[in-house]
């Protein structure tokens with residue numbers, strides 16, 4: 001992959017030689033077909049099994065128009081192609097609620113990349129889009145070819161795509177609550193899956209000639225994550241002790257269960273461990289659009305396996321661990337045995 005001025009200077013040596021250490025690859029990567037759920041005829045048995053065994057499944061018949069996803073792909077790619085300096089300036093400060101980051105997926109509350117040591121730098125760039133702040137950030141512009149016009153189209157597309165994400169997340173969560181036989185009131189449901197927390201990240205992964213990772217191993221902190229990836233591939237999941245490549249399937253979405261779903265389900269359902277590896281042989285960049293939705297920040301989440309905590313506390317702990325340990329520790333911090341609670 002050749003470096004262009006659109007690549008952040010801090011990532012250029014990684015693209016060239018990929019010196020970054022990779023977590024030990026336990027066993028040869030293999031392909032996996034993840035279970036498929038049809039949103040129009042939801043099969044509860046397949047859903048239950050997928051959530052228990054893997055924490056990930058594919059969604060088809062999701063109702064998102066192809067024209068929307070292809071317009072979104074086109075405009076995101078053109079934003080990423082801008083010189084890296086322009087990207088930093090365009091999204092810096094208070095000008096826009098959208099932030100631009102690179103080198104890591106670990107972000108601060110305001111959407112800026114957390115500082116990582118060189119062994120945790122990943123070959124990724126992204127735009128972080130807090131959906132609830134979009135309506136107030138309308139940009140007016142006269143010139144259709146200007147950067148402002150491009151940003152405004154991106155904002156409008158994100159709003160539309162975000163509405164689809166919210167719709168899908170609510171119906172999937174509803175189905176999971178049913179399969180778990182959880183007796184939650186409507187109010188509890190909307191606290192556990194709070195639509196106003198919806199957030200989208202748009203990513204560009206540049207392949208390296210070495211072994212660098214696009215995103216290091218992690219579980220998502222959210223209740224649910226919804227991934228739309230292009231045809232390049234690179235997402236891998238851990239099942240047992242092995243890594244498996246998830247092969248892309250056109251016009252489908254991937255749903256990941258996150259840490260909060262694991263807690264809400266009392267560990268019945270799994271938060272899937274995953275990473276993004278941009279294949280060495282790949283000549284093409286990979287683009288993905290990922291939606292995350294969380295519990296209401298101040299609501300206490302109760303379960304039998306973990307200490308009661310709020311999402312705000314969980315997030316603060318993750319950020320403290322990234323700072324002090326270099327990486328997220330996540331749920332083990334909240335078990336009764338964790339030193340945090342002794």
Ligand SMILES: O=C(O)CCC(=O)C(=O)O
Pocket residue numbers: 105201203215220227229235274276288289290
């Ligand atoms: O880009 C992807 O396919 C996955 C991104 C991801 O795992 C994340 O943002 O947490």
Ligand SMILES: [Fe+2]
Pocket residue numbers: 218219220225274
């Ligand atoms: Fe993830």
